[in-house]
Amino acid sequence: MARALAKKAETSTTLLEAAKKVLRQSGHSGLSTRDVAAAAGVPLSQIHYHFGSKQGLMLALFDYLNAQLLDRQNAMFHDSTLTLSQRWDRACDYLDEDISSGYVRVLQELIAASWSDPEVAKVVRAGLMGWFELIAGVARQAERELGGLGPFSTAEIAALIGGAFIGGESLYLLGAEKKGAPVRQALRRVGDAIRSAEAKSSTR
Amino acid sequence: MARALAKKAETSTTLLEAAKKVLRQSGHSGLSTRDVAAAAGVPLSQIHYHFGSKQGLMLALFDYLNAQLLDRQNAMFHDSTLTLSQRWDRACDYLDEDISSGYVRVLQELIAASWSDPEVAKVVRAGLMGWFELIAGVARQAERELGGLGPFSTAEIAALIGGAFIGGESLYLLGAEKKGAPVRQALRRVGDAIRSAEAKSSTR
DNA sequence: ACATAATTCGGTCGACCGACCGAATGCGGA
DNA sequence: TCCGCATTCGGTCGGTCGACCGAATTATGT
Numbered sequence: 001m002a003r004a005l006a007k008k009a010e011t012s013t014t015l016l017e018a019a020k021k022v023l024r025q026s027g028h029s030g031l032s033t034r035d036v037a038a039a040a041g042v043p044l045s046q047i048h049y050h051f052g053s054k055q056g057l058m059l060a061l062f063d064y065l066n067a068q069l070l071d072r073q074n075a076m077f078h079d080s081t082l083t084l085s086q087r088w089d090r091a092c093d094y095l096d097e098d099i100s101s102g103y104v105r106v107l108q109e110l111i112a113a114s115w116s117d118p119e120v121a122k123v124v125r126a127g128l129m130g131w132f133e134l135i136a137g138v139a140r141q142a143e144r145e146l147g148g149l150g151p152f153s154t155a156e157i158a159a160l161i162g163g164a165f166i167g168g169e170s171l172y173l174l175g176a177e178k179k180g181a182p183v184r185q186a187l188r189r190v191g192d193a194i195r196s197a198e199a200k201s202s203t204r
Numbered sequence: 205m206a207r208a209l210a211k212k213a214e215t216s217t218t219l220l221e222a223a224k225k226v227l228r229q230s231g232h233s234g235l236s237t238r239d240v241a242a243a244a245g246v247p248l249s250q251i252h253y254h255f256g257s258k259q260g261l262m263l264a265l266f267d268y269l270n271a272q273l274l275d276r277q278n279a280m281f282h283d284s285t286l287t288l289s290q291r292w293d294r295a296c297d298y299l300d301e302d303i304s305s306g307y308v309r310v311l312q313e314l315i316a317a318s319w320s321d322p323e324v325a326k327v328v329r330a331g332l333m334g335w336f337e338l339i340a341g342v343a344r345q346a347e348r349e350l351g352g353l354g355p356f357s358t359a360e361i362a363a364l365i366g367g368a369f370i371g372g373e374s375l376y377l378l379g380a381e382k383k384g385a386p387v388r389q390a391l392r393r394v395g396d397a398i399r400s401a402e403a404k405s406s407t408r
Numbered sequence: 409a410c411a412t413a414a415t416t417c418g419g420t421c422g423a424c425c426g427a428c429c430g431a432a433t434g435c436g437g438a
Numbered sequence: 439t440c441c442g443c444a445t446t447c448g449g450t451c452g453g454t455c456g457a458c459c460g461a462a463t464t465a466t467g468t
Contacts (some may be wrong), residue, residue: 011445029233032425043447045428050445054426105319110369112316115309115377125383128375132385150397156390159375163387164364167371171332171363173319179329181336183367186360193354204297215415248415249458254415289443370447 012050014040014124016064019057024102028109035058060122065103066127070134077134084142084199088191095184097163104169110167132158142194146201216254220268223261228306232313237261263327266314269307269330274338281338287289288346289402292395299369299388305348308373315370346398350405 018040022031033054037044051057076082076090098104111128114121132155139154139161149157168183177183222244226235237258241248255261280286280294302308315332318325336359343358343365353361372387381387 027316029317030320033427034425044426045447045449046401048427108316108319109397111374112231112312113233115312116234118275121379125379128378128380129383129385132380142237147449151393151400152390152397153386155384156386156393159372159380159385159387159390159396160368162385163371163375163390164368165371166374167367168363170370170374171367174315174332175325175329176332176336176363179333180359181363181366182357182360183363184358186363186367189355189360190364193356196355238454248456249417249419250415252457366441 011042011046012060013064015040015042015047015050015057016061019061020065020102020106023061023109024105028058034084055117055119058110058113058120061106062120062123065106066130069098069103070127070130073131073134073137077138083198084138084145085191085194087138088194089188091165092184092188092191095169095187099169105173108166108169108173128162132162135161147199164180215244215246215250216264218246219251219254220265222334223265224269224306224310227265227310227313231309232262232317254258259321259323262314262317262324265310266324266327266331269310270334273302273307274331277335277338281342287402288342288349289395289398291342292398293392295369296388296392296395299373300390303373303376312370312373312377325382332366336366339365346355350401 015036019031019036022035022039023139026035033047034044036046036057047054047057051060072094076094077087082090095104098107110120110124114124135155136158139149139157142157143149143154152160164187168187171177171181171183207300215345219240223235223240226243230239237251238248240261244250251258251261256266276298280298281291286294299308302311314324314328318328318355340358340362343353346361347353347358356364368391372391375381375385375387
């Protein structure tokens, strides 16, 4: 039994990794269960056995990926030795990592899929809300350290930053940077702005 | 001939409007040429006659929509009686309009489609670059009126604002606002921030 | 009026999809 | 040992898709 369960989990993760690979290459609309099964090297019917449906596979994939990312992000934000600007720079580093690893493509595809699928939307929304709360927590830190956030509440800051990153990812995937829109560079600059706010606040 | 061309153009726009409607309801992956033809009340083969392929229809649809939006936006930004904060507020108004009219959904679907289709990406990219140049122009105005943009270049400001709006739209479609992320409210607040920068600058 | 070209139309073809099925296999507990 | 359950497997079914075709219809120019 234990062995059987181990085998089951193994096949599941093999399928999830394959799904990630196919999603990265072909997008959500170009993803077929046959492609995933072929990439995983298992028969087609295994997908329906383990996940019930194509949608079930997508849902499981989002949980699988988001858990990994949130773990990493939580570790970073709980490191209290970091200043705000250092955290921001680190977030930008992570964005670069996630782009080259293919995470960004997969997550954006799942977000886009959720526009048409309420079930997927529910899961993706719940996952993203974890991010917003994380950012809002840092915003509270910023409020204390920098002395106020102007007209913004912490929830609004979180929505703004989250939106800027999501939009930046979308634009990167579109290839906007190759046409002269310095998307990631602009996000990095925000770190500079935070740095000067920190300097001003510390010499106050 | 003139009559035939008029008829041809009429059928084309009928198909484009139908495509917009279907795209809004079912998303890009759920859009079939049959649905579009049925919604337009014309035979299926008309799509291939007028646009060559499904992709041709998508490309034509983007041009059709983006031309309308850019016209509106150009009119707004060329009205030199508006202050920066007024322009921002207006842009937020337009966002609300475009959400309820369905434009946002269609444009986001086309952006997502472009991640998998280089041809579509080329057209969408070119269209969005028009927007970035528009925003960069306003950023130059802001640079003069407010006296500098901190660490940001005008191109970076454009990328940041464009990304924030694109990301905000994506999050809105996801339903993030219903789960407590005040996406559009946060964008409005930026207008408040601009207002206080204007006040500070004028009393200088 | 007539020839020519543009447009519209119904019908169909081959390919691909997700889902499902029943049989075969592997494994643990009695 | 053998039973029962979880898992794996190949195969197929009904359905949808984009693309294409040839005929019919309409408009244009002479």
